[in-house]
Amino acid sequence: MRKLGRYLRLLRVQVRSSVLLGLQYRADFLIDGAISLCWTTTALVPLFVVFHDRPVIAGWKFAEALVVVGWFTLLEAILEGAINPSLTAVVEHIRKGTLDFVLLKPADAQFLVSTARFEPWRSTNVLTALAIWTVAFVRLGRGPSPVGVLAALVLLGSATLLLYSLWILTVSAAFYVVKVDNLTNLFGSVFDAARWPVQIFRGVLRWVFTLVVPLALMTTYPAEALLGRLSPLALVGSVAGAGAFAWLSRRVWLGSLARYSSASS
Amino acid sequence: MSTRSTVRALPTLMRVGFAEAVAYRAEMLVWVLSTTMPLIMLALWSAVAADAPVGRFGQRDFLAYFLATFIVRQLTGAWVAWQMSFEVRTGTLSMRLLRPIHPMVSYAVENIAAMPLRLVVALPVALLALVLVGTRSLPHRLLIWGVWLLAVLGGWLITFLANFVIGCLALWTGSSIKVMDVWLVAFMVFSGYLVPVELFPGALRTAVAWLPFRYQIGFPVEVMTGAYALPAALEMLARQWAFVLGLFLLALAMWRRGLRRFGAYGG
Secondary structure, eight states, rough: OOOHHHHHHHHHHHHHHHHHHHHHHHHHHHHHHHHHHHHHHHTTTTHHTTTTOOOTTTTTEHHHHHHHHHHHHHHHHIIIIHHHHHHHHHHHHHHHHHHHHHHHHHHHHHHHHHSSOOOOGGGTTTHHHHHHHHHHHHHTTSSOHHHHHHHHHHHHHHHHHHHHHHHHHHHHHHHHHOOOOHHHHHHHHHHHHSSSSGGGOOOHHIIIIIIOOHHIIIIHHHHHTTTTTTOOHHHHHHHHHHHHHHHHHHHHHHHHHHHHHSSSS | OOHHHHHHHHHHHHHHHHHHHHHHHHHHHHHHHHOOOHHHHHHHHHHHHHSOOOBBBOOOHHHHHHHHHHHHHHHHHOOOOHHHHHHHHHSEEEEEEEHHSSSHHHHHHHHHHHHHHHHHHHHHHHHHHHHHHTTTTTOOOOOHHHHHHHHHHHHHHHHHHHHHHHHHHHHSSSSSHHHHHHHHHHHHHHSSSSSSSGGSSSSHHHHHHHHHHHHGHHHHHHHHHHOOOHHHHHHHHHHHHHHHHHHHHHHHHHHHHHTTTOTTTTT
C-alpha cells in the first residue's frame, strides 16, 4: 500500500511537470487543435464515399459506422495526449543511450517512461469524438441505453490498456531497430484500420484484427456496446484480452530491457 | 557547381545512397509495412462490392486498382521533408551546403538510390497481381505504357518537390513536420490512395482535379489499369507535368529565400 502511495505521488509530480512544460507552448494548442479537426473531417471522406450509394454494409448503417469513427477519434486523442509523447521520448532515450539515467532511478522503469510526458492540450479530439457521437445518435433517432454506456465505459478502460500495451510492444522493438520514426508511422497506419467496423473485413483479416492486433476490441466492440447490441461474452472477452495483452507487453518489455546495452558507452 | 561536375558526381552519389538504403534495410521493411494501407482498403472495398459493383468497379477491378496503388506508392516514395526538417534542426544541413552540388540534386539522388530495394518489394506484388487479375485489365498499347512511365516519374517528382517545399519551411519555423502531417492527410484522401477518385461525388471530383494529389498516385494507377484512351491520358499527363513545373519553380524560390535565414545552430 505504501508503494502504491509512492507511485501516485510520483505520478502527480510527473503530470505537474508536463503541464508546466506545456504551458510554454500555448500557441501549439491552437495549431494542434485546428490540425486535428481538419484531420478528422478529411478522414471522414472515404466513409461518405463508401456509404454513398449503399445504406447498409456488413450489417452497419452509416450512423452506426459513425459511432465507430467516434471511438476511433477518442482513442486517437488518448494516444496523442497521453501515450504518444512519453513513448516517443523513450525511443529518443534508447537511441541516444540516455535511458541509463531512467534505469538508475529507484522506481519501475516502465512506469517512469510511460508517465514522463502528458500533453492533454493535444486531446482536442475528445470534443470532436463527442460531436461525432451526437450527430450519429441524432441520425439514429435514439440515445444509448444506461447499461450500454456503462459497458462502453468499461471497454474504454480496456481499450486504453490495449492501446498502451500495443505501444509498449512497438517501443520494445526500438531496442532492436533503433530508428523508430518509422515504427510510429507503422503503428499509426495499422491503427487507422480501426476506423472501420471489423465486420466489414473478411477471412484472415478479421481474425487478425480481432485477436492479433485487436482493433475490434478497441473501436468496434465499444461502439456496439453504445448501440446496445454487444453480447456479454464479448464484453468479458475484451476485458480478459486486454489483461492478457498487458501481461504480454510487460513480459516483452522486461525481456527487451535485459537486452539493452547503453548506446553511447 | 557546374552541370558537368554534378553529372560526374551522380554515379558516386547513387552508390552511396544505395549503400545507405541497404544498411537501413530493416527500416525500409518497416516503411513498406506501413504502406500496406491499399491492401486493407482492398479488403474493405471488395466487401462493399461483393453483392453489386460500385460505379464501374467490381471486386476484380478493385483488386487491380489497389495492387497497382501499392506498386505505384513504392515507386513514388520520397521523404525529404523529414530529412530536411531534421537537418535544419540539428544544424547538419551545413555539411550538405559545403558540397559543390545543389542540395535539391543530392536529396533527389538519395531518394532515387533507394528505388532498387523498393522494386524488390514491388515486383512480387506486381507478379501476384498479374496472376490474380490476369492481363485483361492491363492496357494493350505500348504507347500507354510509355505514358505510364512518364506518369510515375511525374508522380515521384510531385511527391519529391512537395516534400522539398515543405522541408524549406523548416528554414523559417525550425520544424515543418506538422505541415507535412497535414499534407499527408490530404494526400491520403485525395490522391486515390484510399478511394478511387472516380468514386468521389461530382463536386469533390472537380475539386480534386485541381489539386496535385491525384497526379501523385491516382493518375499513374488509372493509366496502369487501363482507365484512359491515349488522348485522355496525354491530357492528364500535361496537367501532371504542369504541376511538376510549378512546384519546381516554387521549390527553387523557397530554397533561395529560405537559405538566407539558415543559422546552422548546433552544427
